Amino acid sequence: MTMENTAYINNKPFRIEPGETILQFVRRHQGRDLIPTLCQSDNLENYGSCRICSVEVALREGGPSRVMASCHTPVAPGYYVYPSTEKIKRLRKNILELVLSEYPAKRLSPEPGMLPTEFQSVVASAGSPEVRYRRKITEYDKDKSRPYVWSDFTECIKCYRCVRACDELQTERVLWIHGRADKSRIIKDFDRSFIESTCVSCGACVQTCPTNALFDRFSAKTLKADKIVRTTCTYCGVGCNLDVKVSDGVVRAIQAPLDAATNRGHTCVKGRYAFEFYNHPDRLRSPMIRKNGTLKEVTWDEAYDYTAKRFTEIKEKFGPDALAGISSARCTNEENYLMQKFMRVVIGTNNIDGCARVCHAPTAMGMQWAYGTGAATNSIDEMYKTGCILLIGANSSAAHPVTGARIKAVAESGTPLIVIDPLKIDLARVAKHHLQIIPGTNVAVLNLFAYYLLKEGFIDEGFIANRTEGWDGFRKYLEALDVDLQEKICGVDREQVRAAAIEYGSAATAMEFHGLGVTEHWQGTKAMTLIANIAMMTGNIGRPGTGVNPLRGQNNVQGAADMGVQPHQGPGYLDITNPEIIDLYNSYYDISHPTKPGYRIPEMFAAAARGDLKGMWIMGEDILQTDPNTCHVRSSMEGLEFLVVQEIFMSETARMADVIFPASSFLEKEGTFTNGERRIQKVQKVVEPLPGTKPDGQIVVDMMNRMGYPQKGYSADIILKEIAEIVPFFKGVKWDELGINGKQWPVLENGTDTKIMHTESFKRGKGKFHSWDYEDSPEMNENAGQYPYILTTGRLLEHYNSGTMTRRTPNRELVTEDVLFVNPHDAETKGLVSGDYARIFSVRGATTMKVRVTDAVRPGVLYTTFHFPEAAINFLTSGIGDQYTLTPEYKVTAVDFEKSLYGIFTRAECLSIVKTKQDA
Known part of the structure; x- marks a missing residue:
């Protein structure tokens, strides 16, 4: 240590870190007990209002001192910090006496059998100061109108951490300070109950509140637990870390750890609260x-x-x-690795696929064509360093809530946000530019965007010359682009596109994020390469705050693909037609590895229908609910001779099975998930599997051994070692070295991980530009005449995919049904108002849904979600897929609709309607 980086705590020298406060400095060296806090939280901006964190600071040992609030005062070299002098202790007692004068004395002790609140602990540590002048306590009614987040503002101490958490972490601004001075109080929106408010039940306010003024149905803050286990969330691809409280072998509550790199003390309503599905009576x-x-x-x-x-x-x-397997992004890396290994090594076929086929396969293929790898180039946290965010086809506030909240916070702080989306999503309302395209026209709008980047001179000639190939062809293509045609196709005024392109191009750094609104299209892979083009032509690759970053829809869709759950590539994206790779596999597994690329999921259905595919093993996928053109899927599956389904609930697909294996949930197993930023994180067993169930990986290992292959016993450590030996970018991954925040692949043999990809060169050598014309989807070409409206689909915050898990939690009280968004112009044409029922029909079938009239969609476009089986939305969607990956075109379905007088059809009625149509 030198004098330039040294400060003192009670006259002892300690190293200081640049930018840290006195509070951070003291806590880093001496723990959290020396300085109490009330208004401060590690994941909120420093506020400095309560002054309970005050310390004495001198410039020399024993010299004159000043009292300073440690939470927001930077520590400086030469500071002598005295955290607990008699003067400071008296000051803290005086402050607490003022706070306690308005706090109910009967609530100063913990509830029976519960831990003390943060405030109760602070009061106790100060010696429970005597209160000489008590004010009249205002008693507030408890608000339990929402299923999770509750309030009793009788205990409010006016630290306002809840308001700041709602503002800074979730950016919803539901909680407000109403009134002044001693008349001030917390209100929800315009003094409403929680159920009437715009609260999204993230629970950030509850977790940060130091009293029980805000609490939840699980008493998560004060619940005594036998153990607290750190694990990774099972829902979206953000990969939030969770601290799970367990008592008597049962999960009781979940909180978001402050030291988690992915979510920093925040998570969403699903991650924090929707866990009770794991021991639901419906479990197999x-x-x-x-x-x-x-x-x-x-x-x-x-x-x-x-x-x-x-x-x-x-x-x-x-x-x-004649056999095929479908693996699951719900399962761990180790389980996905084992499932593809079973199909390839034990059965001898490459007929293995997973849910990436129905979501991000075009991302992987397009980015591999352009860059050599099909994964996010940068880390999510870099959005705080970027000069511009481009968000394409992703309603991240609903589908990736923590990332969505961060994007919103960054946009509200002044960073320009560009949204390209047919839906007026929540983030479009804070965006500087919203290009509300017609669904399915990404290629047209991206070509137009690139055209204006070229025309306005936002080209990084040095990057292009040194790091890319194919630029001359793409440049000539753009110079000859028919701007009038692109404008007509995408439905957005060219000047809007030009302004957005200038915004992106003029930023020193620009960062792109995208979702299924890019990939689930006839031209999904082509659109993906155009996004890659835009990043390369502006040099926005390989630097902090830049890059191309897919927002992965499921918790481990990235990991499942990494593990080889695809019919043309093995673990590590190694080409199974390459003789050198086959030699490697043959040597490692001591077998003759199959070399013929296998069936993709849509091809499995076709093969089953024509009798070529006889048996399937489906692990953790409900294809009858989630795949498009339900009737085609059902009729295809009926052609199988043997179907095995591995599930936690009796899904629609499981009802067709010949054998059912009851699996365990994420809380009952160990392994790793890989999130959307390539971060490999631990999934730790929180509780024992329910009696009669087994972890998915154990089931696969048991079957491998039952069929004569000597697979080692299942444990995350054992399987991860095997993966590290065969997957090049996992080479340095070790279970014991993943820590609490995991590692981002590629991980070198020495354990060093990679935050930013393609810093010096691309995996394929040079980045490659691609040129594509827009093409109408066959769905619209063939059916738009009879079905003139475009139906597009998405997700809700409160539910997840087909709702199998979230509908078995109190989330079902928050949202009870899928609804149909209809533009006011179209609603008037059809004689509909919000609350009416509409019958929606395509060439494949029909269903009914409740209508919501809204300007969130443009005329001619309908929008809905797919979380409730009653909606049966996949009776309408088509089997048309991306030209290269066969990823279904969920985002474009030709439909018509009309007012219905009969309410929701049952699933049986939907099937009857379809059968009638087919018979006709």
């Missing part, structure tokens, strides 16, 4: 075999033996390619 708790047409409970041994027998019979009679 025994293996089942279909006997005489009925599923019957059996022992594990009987289920394993029967499955192994049937798989062997099919393989021997029809060959290994």
Whole structure:
């Protein structure tokens, strides 16, 4: 240490870090007990109002001192900090006496069997100061109108941490300070109850509140737990860390850890509260075999033996390619690795695919074509360093809530935000530019965007010359672009596109994020390469605050693809047609590895329909709910001779199974998830699996051994070691070294991870430009005449995918149904008002939904979500997919609609309507 970086605590020298406050300095060296706080929280901006954190500071040992608030005063070299002098202790007692004069004395003790609140602990540590002058206590009614977040402002001490958490972390601004001085109080919106407010139930206010003025149904802050286990969330691709409280072997509550790199003490309503599905009565708790047409409970041994027998019979009679597997992004890296290994090494086929096929496969392919790798180039936190954010086809406030809240905070702080989306999403309302395109026209608007970057001179010639190839062809393509045509196709005024392009191009750094609104299209892969073009032509690659960053929809969709859950690439994206790779696999696994690319999921359905595919093992996917053109999927699956489904609930797909394996939830297993920024994080077993269930990985290992392959016993450590030996960018990944924040691949052999990709060169050598014309989707070409409206789909914050988990939690009280967004012009044409029911029909089928009239969609466009099976939205969607990956075009379905007098159709009625249409 030198004098330039040294300060003192009680006359002892300690090193200071640049930019830290006195409070941070003291806590880093001496722990949290020396200085109490009330208005301060580690994940909020320093406020400095309560002064309970005051310390004495001198410039020399024993010299004259000043009292300073440590939470917002920077520490400086040469400071002598005295955190607990008699003067400071008296000051803290005086401050607490003022606070306690308005606090109910009867609530100063913890509730029976509970931990003390933060405020109760601070009061106790100060010796419970005597209160000489008590004011009249205002008693407020408890507000339990929402299922999770509750309030009792009788205990409010006016630290306003809740207001700041709502503003800074979630950016919703639901909580306000109403009144002045001693008349001030917290209100929700315009003094409403929680249920009437715009609260999104993230729980940030509850977690930060130092009293029980804000609390939740689980008493998460004060609940005594036998243990607290750190794990990773099972919902979206943000990869929030969770601290899970367990008592008596049961999960009781979840909080967001402040030291988590991914979420920094914040998470959403699903991650924090929607966990009770894990021990819901509907959980499958025994293996089942279909006997005489009925599923019957059996022992594990009987289920394993029967499955192994049937798989062997099919393989021997029809060959290994008569079997296929579908793996799951809900499962860990280790489990996905094992599932693809089972299909390739035990069965001998590359017929393995996963849910990336129905979401981000075009991202992976397009980015591999352009850069050589199909993953995010940068880290989410870099948005705080960027000069511009470009968000394309992603309603991140609903689908990636923590990331969405951060983008909103950055935009509100002044960083320009550009949104390209057919829906007027929440973030569009704070964006500087919203290009509200017609669904399916990404290629047109991106070409127009790139055209204006070129025309206005926002080109990084040095980067292009040194780091890319194919620029001359793309430049000539843009110079010849028909601007009038692109404007007409995408439905956005060219000047709006020009202004947005100038915003992006003029920023010193610009960062792109995108979601399924880019990929789930006929031209998804092509649009992805154009996004890559835009980043390269402006030099926005390989630097902090730049890059191309897919917002992954599921918790481990990135990891599942990394592990080889795709029919044309093995673990590590290694090409299974490359002889050198096959030699590597043959040597490592001591088998003859299959070399023929396997079926993708839509091809599996086609193969089953024509009789070429005889058996399937589906792990953690409900294809009858989530894949498009439900009737086609069902009829295809009926052509199988043998179907195994591995699930935690009796899904629609499980109802068709010949064998059911009851699996464990994320809370009952160990392994790793890889989030959307390539961060490999630990999933730690919180509780034991429910009786009768097993972790997915254990089931696969058991089946491998049952079929004669000697797979080592299942544990995250053992399987991760095997993965590190075969996947190049996992080479340095070790279970014991992942820590609490994981590592971002590629991880070198020495354990060093990678925050930013492509800093010096691309994986493929040079980045490659691609040129594409816009093409109408066959769905619109063939059906728009009879069905003139475009239906596009998305997600709600409160539910997840088909709702299998969230509908089995109190989230079902927050949102009870999917609704149809209709533009006011179209609603008037059809004679509809909000609350009416509409019948929506496509060439494939029909359903009914409640209508919401809103300007969030443009005329001619309808929008809905897909969380409730009653909506049966995939009875309408088409089997048309991306030209290169077959990813279904969920975002463009040709439909018509009309007013319905009969309310919601049942699922059986939807099937009847479809059958009638088919018979006709």
